[in-house]
Amino acid sequence: MLRVLPDDPAVVLPALREALDAGPAIMVRPARLPADAAPAPAEVPEGVAVVVETSGSTGRPKRVLLTAEALLASAAASAAVIGEGRWLLALPLTYIAGLQVLVRSIAAGTDPAVLSGGPFDPRVFAASAEGARYVSLVPVQLARLVQSAQSRPEVAAALVGFDRILVGGQRSDPRVLEQAAALGARVTRTYGSSETAGGCVYDGEPLPGYRAEAVAGELQLTGPSLFAGYLDDPDRTGAALVERDGARWYRTGDAGSVDDGRVAVVGRMDDVIISGGVKVALGEVEQVVREEFPALGDAVVLRIEDAEWGEGSLVVADARFCGRRPSLFAVREAVTTRLGRAAAPRRIHWLEQDLPRLASGKPDRVAIRALAGG
Incomplete structure (x- = not known):
C-alpha cells in the first residue's frame, strides 16, 4: 500500500513515523503537478517505506524506492559525523534532503522547526531558526542568506547559531562558501542523491560505512543506504545498480575522481561532449x-x-x-x-x-x- 501525501510537514511527519515502523509506504507530491505528470502508483514492493520522485533535471523523472533501513542508516551515518539535535526544515518534502530532515528528527527523538511556506525569505529563516542546531540547504538558499547577512545582523546571527549547515543538491559557489566561513557559519558540502537516501559524502569524505570509486571516469557509491530500485523500471534499475566485490554499487552517472579516498565531482557523464x-x-x-x-x-x-x-x-x-x-x-x-x-x-x-x-x-x-x- 502507498499513501500519497501533500508537501505538508504536519501530515508527512506522523505518516513517515509509521512508514519507518513497518507501516504503509509514503510518497510526497507537490500541490501543483505538470499536466503530463504520471499518476501516483497504488502499490509498491514489500519493505519499501518511501518513494521519492527524482527531479528530472535532465530528462524523464524516476521513482526511487527506499527502505526504512536505508533511510535510518543514512541518518545514523550523518549523526555519527555531525551529531544529533533539533533540525530546521527549509526544503520541500518532495526532495530527499527535506525528507531526511524529518528522518533525522525521528531518529533523534526531536521535533523539527519548520520554515513557513512561500518564497524563501532570509528574515523569515532567521526568525524560524531559533532553537535549531542543524539545517539542510541548497546553494541558492545559502547564497541568499550570506548576501542578506551583510546588512541584517539577525540573519548573520542565525547562520552562526547552527552547529552545522549542510549544503547539497548541486555544486556550491566557492566564493559563497568563503563568505559563509568568514561570517563564522559552519558549512558542510554534501554529495549524494535520492538513490543513496541523501548525502553520503561530506566535504569530499564518504561517511562511515560508505565507499566511493571512480570506474571509467564515473563515480560509484556503496553503503547501507542504497535504494532498492526504481518503481516498475527494471531496465533503469539494472543499469544503475551493479554487483562488484561482493557489494551493491550505485552508478551515479556523475563524472569525477577519488584520490586517497577524497571524492571530486566534475559533472554529469552525459554532459561530456566530443569537441x-x-x-x-x-x-x-x-x-x-x-x-x-x-x-x-x-x-x-x-x-x-x-x-x-x-x-x-x-x-x-x-x-x-x-x-x-x-x-x-x-x-x-x-x-x-x-x-x-x-x-x-x-x-x-x-x-x-x-x-x-x-x-x-x-x-x-x-x-x-x-x-x-x-
Missing part, C-alpha cells in the same frame, strides 16, 4: 565560467551541435543583474586558458528572467534549453 575529437566536461566549463565571471551568477552551460567541431557548448545567463556583460571573446579566452581551446563556449544566450529552477534549487536544464532555443 573536435577532444572530450570536454560541461560541468568543468560551467565552473570556470562562474568563477571567472561572477557577474554571470549561476550561469548554465548546455550542449549544442557545432558544424565545425561536431559538438560545442552554450552559456545561458540572466542578463538583468550582471551589469556590464562580458563579451563572448572574454569568456572563450578564460575557458581556453584553463581547459583548452576545445572547451571554449560557442555562444552566450542572455535571458531577461530568472533561470528556471526545480523545487530542489537545481537549474531546470530542460526548461532552460527550451528558453534558449537549444
Whole structure:
C-alpha cells in the first residue's frame, strides 16, 4: 500500500513515523503537478517505506524506492559525523534532503522547526531558526542568506547559531562558501542523491560505512543506504545498480575522481561532449565560467551541435543583474586558458528572467534549453 501525501510537514511527519515502523509506504507530491505528470502508483514492493520522485533535471523523472533501513542508516551515518539535535526544515518534502530532515528528527527523538511556506525569505529563516542546531540547504538558499547577512545582523546571527549547515543538491559557489566561513557559519558540502537516501559524502569524505570509486571516469557509491530500485523500471534499475566485490554499487552517472579516498565531482557523464575529437566536461566549463565571471551568477552551460567541431557548448545567463556583460571573446579566452581551446563556449544566450529552477534549487536544464532555443 502507498499513501500519497501533500508537501505538508504536519501530515508527512506522523505518516513517515509509521512508514519507518513497518507501516504503509509514503510518497510526497507537490500541490501543483505538470499536466503530463504520471499518476501516483497504488502499490509498491514489500519493505519499501518511501518513494521519492527524482527531479528530472535532465530528462524523464524516476521513482526511487527506499527502505526504512536505508533511510535510518543514512541518518545514523550523518549523526555519527555531525551529531544529533533539533533540525530546521527549509526544503520541500518532495526532495530527499527535506525528507531526511524529518528522518533525522525521528531518529533523534526531536521535533523539527519548520520554515513557513512561500518564497524563501532570509528574515523569515532567521526568525524560524531559533532553537535549531542543524539545517539542510541548497546553494541558492545559502547564497541568499550570506548576501542578506551583510546588512541584517539577525540573519548573520542565525547562520552562526547552527552547529552545522549542510549544503547539497548541486555544486556550491566557492566564493559563497568563503563568505559563509568568514561570517563564522559552519558549512558542510554534501554529495549524494535520492538513490543513496541523501548525502553520503561530506566535504569530499564518504561517511562511515560508505565507499566511493571512480570506474571509467564515473563515480560509484556503496553503503547501507542504497535504494532498492526504481518503481516498475527494471531496465533503469539494472543499469544503475551493479554487483562488484561482493557489494551493491550505485552508478551515479556523475563524472569525477577519488584520490586517497577524497571524492571530486566534475559533472554529469552525459554532459561530456566530443569537441573536435577532444572530450570536454560541461560541468568543468560551467565552473570556470562562474568563477571567472561572477557577474554571470549561476550561469548554465548546455550542449549544442557545432558544424565545425561536431559538438560545442552554450552559456545561458540572466542578463538583468550582471551589469556590464562580458563579451563572448572574454569568456572563450578564460575557458581556453584553463581547459583548452576545445572547451571554449560557442555562444552566450542572455535571458531577461530568472533561470528556471526545480523545487530542489537545481537549474531546470530542460526548461532552460527550451528558453534558449537549444
